[in-house]
Amino acid sequence: MSKKEGSDCVKVKKYVEQQNRPYxxxxxxxxxxxxxxxxxxxxxxxQLTAEGTVREKAYGKQKVYVYNQELFPPLDETQLKEMDTRTAELCTTLKEKETQLCETEGMLKQLMSTPTTQEAQKKATQIEAEVSRLQQKLSDLTENRVLVSKDERDKVVKDNDAMTKQWRKRRRIATDILDAILEGYPHPKAHLYEEVGVETDQEAGVTLPKT
Known part of the structure; x- marks a missing residue:
């Protein structure tokens, strides 16, 4: 056997012994x-089969090789029980980690679909501006007693209700996000609002219509 063949044989023997499974x-x-x-x-x-280090088994035309189990030191009953116990513990831990992973992935997916504070603030500002515009338009129409058709009036009322609903929804989202941040924020609410540039309804001079 050449030096190269001897080196290859050592590598194969080491791998088969360490893995200890059919290949x-x-x-x-x-x-x-x-x-x-x-x-x-x-x-x-x-070569390893001829030496008795490896066992060869044939399955039809396919041959597999596995390390000779008789060459491993025997395990006593206590060691086997300890290994069984450790295996059961690891299986339990694995299931727990898999459950935690699923829960974390679910939370991450939910967070990824939730608008950021900046996005919520921008949307809320847009909705507030639109609601204010519609309210002004409704006020002008009322004060000037401009006759409008029932369909036009119903559309204005419907749009106003829809915008108010969106305003209330976005305001709640922004409030929930800010409240969540405040749980771990070391300063008062006013300080956070000032730091991130939050403008409240009162500061904007608008009031959320009552339901």
């Missing part, structure tokens, strides 16, 4: 990241 020649070739040629893997396995 085909192609599996070992790929798992060693092609460090050992496929032909060299087969030669090494033939």
């Amino acid at each position: 085909s020649v192609n599996d070992i070739f790929l798992n060693l990241h092609k460090e050992v040629g496929k032909t060299a893997v087969q030669k090494a396995l033939d």
Whole structure:
């Protein structure tokens, strides 16, 4: 056996022993990241099989190789029970981590779909401006006693109700976000509002219509 063949044989033996599971020649070739040629893997396995280090089993045309289990030191009953207990503990931990992962992914998805404070503030400002415009238009029409059709009036009322609903919804979203931030914020609410540039309804001179 050449020096190169001996080195390849050592690599194959070490891998099969460490993994301790059945592999085909192609599996070992790929798992060693092609460090050992496929032909060299087969030669090494033939050599190890002849030595009794590896067992060969045939399944039809397919052959698999596994490390000779008799070469491992025997495990006593206590060690086996400890391993079984440890395996059960790890399985339980794995299930818990998988559950936590699912919950965290769900929370992340929800947070990703929730508008940022800046987006909510911008939308709220737009809605407030639109509501104010419609309220002014409604006031002008009322004061000037301009006759409008029932359909036009109903549309104005419907639009006003829709905008007010959006205003109330966006205002609630912004408030919830700010309240969540305040839970871990070291300063008063007024300081946070000033820092992020939040303008309240009172500061804007508008009042949310009553339902």
